[in-house]
Structure formats: structure tokens, C-alpha cells
Amino acid sequence: MKTRATLLPLAALLLLPVGCGRAVVSVDDAIRIPGQPVRLVAYVEREPMLPVRREIEDQVVRFYLNGAVAEQAVSDGDGRAAISLPEALGCEQFEARATVGGAVYGAVGRIFDWQPDRTIIVVDIDNTVADSDLDEVFFDAAAEASPALPDSATTLTRLSKDYHIMYVTARPRAVLEKTRAWLSFREFPAGPVVTASRLRDAIRDARFKRRVLQSLREEHPNILIGIGDRRGDARAYASNRMLTLIVGRTRDDRFVEQALLLPSWRAVSTFFELNHETLRDPALLRAAFRGERNLVMPVSVYWPDERE
Known part of the structure; x- marks a missing residue:
């Protein structure tokens, strides 16, 4: 596998300006465990060139369940926005959306049901x-x-x-x-x-x-x-x-x-x-x-x- 050979030259792409490239929203998969809150996490970034991304700070991210806004958060210095919701969601997936430069970007993530007594x-x-x-x-x-x-x-x-x-x-x-x-x-x-x-x-x-x-x-x-x-x-x-x-x-x-x-x-x-x-x-x-x-x-x- 050409891990090092591929990634080391790409490290130079970190010098690309933050402002160039399209905006991208991505989400972490969520985990639901009985009796615990569910944490939903999204990232707002710019993608100057694959596989490099640069975070976008202070962007409002809205989280949707069943098509309705559940809550919103503002992205931090890592482009990360997160919320916690009660465990009784009754949903198998969620969506996160952010408006950057007048355009709406979004991503859909899964919610996995886990049991507290499993390895x-x-x-x-x-x-x-x-x-x-x-x-x-x-x-x-x-x-x-x-x-x-x-x-x-x-x-x-x-x-x-x-x-x-x-x-x-x-x-x-x-x-x-x-x-x-x-x-x-x-x-x-x-x-x-x-x-x-x-x-x-x-x-x-x-x-x-x-x-x-x-x-x-x-x-x-x-x-x-x-x-x-x-x-x-x-x-x-x-x-x-x-x-x-x-x-x-x-x-x-x-x-x-x-x-x-x-x-x-x-x-x-x-x-x-x-x-x-x-x-x-x-x-x-x-x-x-x-x-x-x-x-x-x-x-x-x-x-x-x-x-x-």
C-alpha cells in the first residue's frame, strides 16, 4: 500500500489558501444507547483539492430529524458543530445543513442502536x-x-x-x-x-x-x-x-x-x-x-x- 508515498507530497497542499475550494458538510455517524443522550456532529469545511480540507468557523449548522429542525449549533475552530438530544429519537438517520456563501450544503448520517452490555x-x-x-x-x-x-x-x-x-x-x-x-x-x-x-x-x-x-x-x-x-x-x-x-x-x-x-x-x-x-x-x-x-x-x- 502506498500510504506514505501518496500522503507526504499531499502535505504540501496544506499551504493552499483557506478561502479557495467548494464548501463541504460532512457528518459523523451517531450512536444511540438506551438511557443516554445522542450526540450529533457535523463539520463545515472547504475542499481546495482532494484529500485536503480546511475548516470553516462560525457557521450555523442546523440538525434535522424527520425533516424538521431539531436544534442548531455554530461551528468551532475545527469546523465542528455538535448537539446532544434525548435518547428517544425514533429516527434511523439525521441531516445537517449549513449555508455558506448563499448556498446550502448538507449531509445525511446514520444513527446506530447499540446495547450497553456488548463488547x-x-x-x-x-x-x-x-x-x-x-x-x-x-x-x-x-x-x-x-x-x-x-x-x-x-x-x-x-x-x-x-x-x-x-x-x-x-x-x-x-x-x-x-x-x-x-x-x-x-x-x-x-x-x-x-x-x-x-x-x-x-x-x-x-x-x-x-x-x-x-x-x-x-x-x-x-x-x-x-x-x-x-x-x-x-x-x-x-x-x-x-x-x-x-x-x-x-x-x-x-x-x-x-x-x-x-x-x-x-x-x-x-x-x-x-x-x-x-x-x-x-x-x-x-x-x-x-x-x-x-x-x-x-x-x-x-x-x-x-x-x-
């Missing part, structure tokens, strides 16, 4: 579930450009019956909609998608993930499992006291010692089957972290061909 799995995207070339991610109009890694979609779909799935990627917000479309096209289970708001976060992906996971875990303490493919993923998950699963065959032995290395998504599936009772229950999984329960690792056995 939450965070999943990386590039080279974890997607065989990604970031040149294609940024510049190919087709959402389906990158293939999915074998067994990743079927494994996560099966896990989504007992766990909540959240996708956390260092991809810039500019490709958020394309990322959502790719996950849908490749038949991954639906779940909130968290991206980097700034290009510098996409470049320093390990720092970004460590910071954003810390914030997410304060709001959702049952984020207890992380699946990724790189040392940066392992460090971000382990530093947030999460069970760290690294998927894929790698010769890199510099992972944190807490990381469990699994060669394929089929092995990931087996690992969850072997440890179903512990992993699906946040309390039992925390007990495993304390050394009070054991986890079983799958073993790969080589069976030679009879002709050998």
Missing part, C-alpha cells in the same frame, strides 16, 4: 480489511476499486451478531463517503466510521488512533478489542488497554508484546469461536485482562500432501 470491536480498514492502494482511494471515482481481504467481510458479519463493530481509520475525512460506500459494496456489516479530520492526522496515523480511541473509550468503555495490521495499530490499541489482534502474515516482530498475531481472517474467526463466551461479555473480557480467565489461540497445522 465493541474497532477495526482498521487499509490492509486490514481492504487490499488498499491509496492512490485509488483518493483519486479513483469507483467506490469498489480496492478488493476486500479474504474472509474479512464474512467474519465481521458473523461477529456483528454478538458484537458492535466500529471502523476507525486514519483516512482523511475527505474520503469518508467513499469509505462508507466501499464497506457497503463489499458487504461489510454496517457500523460507525471514524476518520481523521486533518491531513496531519492521516500522516501520523498511530498518534491519531491512540488519541481518538482514548476519547471514544471515555464515551464507550466497552471498546475492548482492536483489529489491525500494523505496529501503529497495535500500539494504539494496547495503549488504550484493548485486546490487540494483528491480522495477516508479517515478518515484523516489533509489535508490542500484548499483540496477538493471527495469519488470516479465517484464523480471526476461529479465535473468536474458541473464546466466544469470554470475548462477547465485557465483564469476562476484563477479567481475562486481569489474568483471571484464559484465552485460547488457534494453532495452524501443516498437513503435507499425500503425494509428498
